Amino acid sequence: MFLLSNCTECGDCLSKCVYIEIDGEEAKKEFRNLIDGKPSPVISQCVSCMACDEICLEKANPFSLIVKRQEEQNEIDRFGKAKQMMEDAYTIPSKIEKRGEGGPVIGLCIYTGTPDLFEGVLFENATFFMGGEYFCGIGFYHIGAESPVKEKARAIVEGVTRVGAKDVVFYHDDCYTFFKVTAPEFGLEVPFRPISWPEFLYRRMKDLKGRIRPIHRKVAYQRPCASRYTPEKDHYVDEIFHLIGAEKPSRSYEGVTALCCGGAVVPRDWELADRIKHQNLHDASEAGAEIMVTLCPMCFASLKKRAAQHNLKILPLSQLCRVALEEVKI
Ligand code: SF4
Ligand code: SF4
Structure with a gap:
């Protein structure tokens, strides 16, 4: 969520972006345009790398504002094929595979990985869950839309909660970020502890x-x-x-x-x-x-x-x- 009260309108989020060529004064002007909801070339030039949210030292979350403006401008219409793939992902059949007792519970998002990726001692007795029921949809941000993520968020949290684990490891960094940051930002309670892939490994x-x-x-x-x-x-x-x-x-x-x-x-x-x-x-x-x-x-x-x-x-x-x-x- 963009935090206007944190923003000093310094323009760093745009002038330090490696994908958009824009200097300091121009960056300040274009960021003001984004705040005011006026047309800006940034809306179509932003490649959705999300770096500016980390560049912004005031923690104002400028990328959230850019996605909001992209959605208002129907940028998603430029990405018909990607949009269809994202929507189809919610319909991928979901399943839970339990290998034994006492092992980690691991969300694979919609990925099942290469055949040997989840073999070996690291994954002894693991329980894996995967499929559309657990798809966080963060990828919609890459095609200029936030609302599908928000609309499905409660159902996704409830889906993973039904798996019934106190600690849940997420293979995909998008999923970990969704449960750690995005869902709480939407005001949702996450009743399990999300564990990142690097922490688990x-x-x-x-x-x-x-x-x-x-x-x-x-x-x-x-x-x-x-x-x-x-x-x-x-x-x-x-x-x-x-x-x-x-x-x-x-x-x-x-x-x-x-x-x-x-x-x-x-x-x-x-x-x-x-x-x-x-x-x-x-x-x-x-x-x-x-x-x-x-x-x-x-x-x-x-x-x-x-x-x-x-x-x-x-x-x-x-x-x-x-x-x-x-x-x-x-
Ligand atoms: S969002 Fe952050 S980096 Fe961008 S103009 Fe505002 S304070 Fe500066
Ligand atoms: S999210 Fe967009 S504006 Fe922000 S750094 Fe990446 S390309 Fe630049």
Whole structure:
């Protein structure tokens, strides 16, 4: 939610955006236009990376204002195919798979992952739930709409609550962010503790410390857009790296300046999306990384094909952990 009372109209959210070319004074003017609900090129140029919510030191949540204006301007009509895919996701059949007693309860969103992704000691006795009943819909923000997320929010919270766990691990960073930040912002009570994927993996790897064989590799981390809202969990990624002997090389695009994986940009501008992907992978490779590790399944899918062109192996974070547990070879 945009917090007008926090906003000093400094324009930093726009002037520091890496996807929109706009200088300081122009940025202030365009942000004022957004506040006033006047036409602004920002409405169509914003690629929905969500970075400006983290750039804004006043915590005014400027991206929420941009999405609001995009929705008012029916930007979503530009993304017919993506809109249909998002709507269809709510109808994906839901299921719960229980492997044993006492293991973690893990929400897979609408993903089932690659066949071996959730195998091995990390997932012993886990219960998985997945499908449209649990789909948070945060991806609608990437196509200029907030209201579908809000309309379905109560049903989604109730759906996950029915799974019946006190602690729920979320594989997709969007889902973790939805239950940790978005649903409470909508005034909904979340009666279970959402646990991020990095926290879950870190705690499991710590329990399994005696089985870890340090990997001694340079690994770049692809930080997903939803982490702009939940940066408090980032330290778990660093702690996993420390546990498994991975070195994070210093990159130009890191933390607040992290580049988007390009996935959200594809429906808007395919060429721009491709440029962002190459810029991102090139930066990781130049920094000396041999592997790029992803937290979000969308980032993995988006960067997978092009990683090899930059001599990078790309792995989901859980697979990197499984490499250190000698369950997976690279
Ligand atoms: S939202 Fe934040 S960064 Fe943007 S103009 Fe307001 S205070 Fe500045
Ligand atoms: S969401 Fe990303 S692209 Fe859009 S204005 Fe904010 S920083 Fe720029």
